[in-house]
Amino acid sequence: MxxxxxxxxxxxxxxxxxxxxxxxxxxxxxxxxxxxxxxxxxxxxxxxxxxxxxxxxxxxxxxxxxxxxxxxxxxxxxxxQRRALPMDLSGQSWSPVEASLAAKRPAEAWVEPVLDRQVLPEDGDPAERAVARESVRLAFVAALQHLPPRQRVVLLLRDVLRWRADEVAELLDSTVASVNSALQRARATLAAVGGDPEERPLDADHRELLTRYLDAFERYDIDAFVKLLHEDATQHMPPFEMWLGSAADIGTWMLGPGSGCRNSRLMLTEANGSPAVAQWRPTDDGGHVPWALHVLEIEDGRIRHITSFLDLDNDLFARLGLPVAAPEGVAVP
CATH class of the missing domain: 1.10.1740.10 (RNA polymerase sigma factor, region 2, helix turn helix motif)
Incomplete structure (x- = not known):
């Protein structure tokens, strides 16, 4: 640039x-x-x-x-067409079997991740930083895609960036009445699709949970891993349409089709206003290659949702600015 x-x-x-x-x-x-x-x-x-x-x-x-x-x-x-997340496409979870990987869509179909350091302010008012963080949550960004583009502009400028209605009207060469009407419709659509941002502060208990998560994943102790999840925890894995609807199914997947993730290298980071784990999967020659960025949603002391963005085309990490070379063991910045 x-x-x-x-x-x-x-x-x-x-x-x-x-x-x-x-x-x-x-x-x-x-x-x-x-x-x-x-x-x-x-x-x-x-x-x-x-x-x-x-x-x-x-x-x-x-x-x-x-x-x-x-x-x-x-x-x-x-x-x-609007971008989506796999759970947006179907109300029914999939079976934790390899055949569920048959349905796949191109990258352009999916909401994609972003690292916090790319989009969030480094300093400033804590309340403004909290709003900024919640406004890049995956659920909120996916919900935004339901809005017509101009409504999206109005909602972001008014509710996220706190512009005045007359400022938005000037930017769009519109009127205050039109802006207010668009904002009302946009808020109603977001409420209907469950896209209202909800603040989830990362406290000391959450950090301890992340330490246990990394430890269980590194040791591939799936019993310990599953205990860190809510019973109805979900996981999806773009670019595949499949998603899993329980902690038990996630554990079954990791011991079955996902067992190639054993002995992975991990690094804790932050993406979409949430804790995230970058994963390098082992190869047959003893090396490790970029495999997935797992964005975690924590609720009431356990993992509620895992969005695993798979690096199948070997360019996700590089484009996000994550290291292509795997760290030695677990890396916690």
């Missing part, structure tokens, strides 16, 4: 770069893909750089960049 942001002197323009992270978060929520978000921010920066000399300052630079980013996202969303 930096090559397109250099002015005539060859120096980077910090006025644009200082907004990159928050714009990436905005575009990610809009598009449901960290990779599409990167492309959208790249295009936003290109357009802004080309037009910076004509920027008249009638609005703030930040607002101007959001207008450009919004137009880029709306262009990208034109004619696209």
């Amino acid at each position: 930096t090559s397109v942001l250099r002015g005539v002197s060859g120096e980077l323009d910090p006025r644009l770069l200082e907004h990159r992270r928050e714009l990436t978060g905005y575009c990610y929520r809009m598009l449901g893909s960290s990779f599409d978000a990167d492309d959208a921010v790249q295009e936003t920066m290109v357009r802004a750089w080309k037009s910076l000399g004509d920027f008249e300052g009638r609005s703030s630079l930040r607002s101007w960049l959001y207008r450009i980013a919004t137009n880029v996202c709306l262009d990208q969303l034109s004619g696209r």
Whole structure:
């Protein structure tokens, strides 16, 4: 990206770069893909750089960049089907058998993960950081995809970024009445699909749970692993349509079709406002290769849900900025 942001002197323009992270978060929520978000921010920066000399300052630079980013996202969303998570496609869980892997969809069909460090502010008001964290939860991002694109813009700018209605109306070349109506419809749709963000603070008990989770996974002690899950815990594994609907089924899967994960290397990280575990699976020659990023939802002291984004095309880790080489043992930053 930096090559397109250099002015005539060859120096980077910090006025644009200082907004990159928050714009990436905005575009990610809009598009449901960290990779599409990167492309959208790249295009936003290109357009802004080309037009910076004509920027008249009638609005703030930040607002101007959001207008450009919004137009880029709306262009990208034109004619696209919404991204989803496997549990969105079927109300019925699948059997923990290898035949369940028969149904698979391309990457473009799924909501994709994003690392917290790519989209969340490093500092600032704790309340604002909490809102930002909840607004990149997988369930919320998946629910956003149910909204028409312009309603998505309105809801994000009003409820997540706390813009005033008149500011949103100006960005969309619309009216305050139209913005308020769109916001009301968007909130109703989110409530209907269960997409209201809910704060889940990570406390000391959660950190102890994560330590036990990593230990059980590393030792492949599935009895101990299953005890860390709610009985009705769920797991899904994009790009496959299948999802598992109980702790018992998850344990059966790990001892059956998923048994190749024994002796994996693990690293704790944070993705989508949640704890996450990067996994490198062993190979026949004794090495390890990137395999999955597991995003965990914790509730009442146990794991409620596991979303396992599989790196079947050998590019997920690299594109997210995770190490391709496996750490020695369990890595806890």
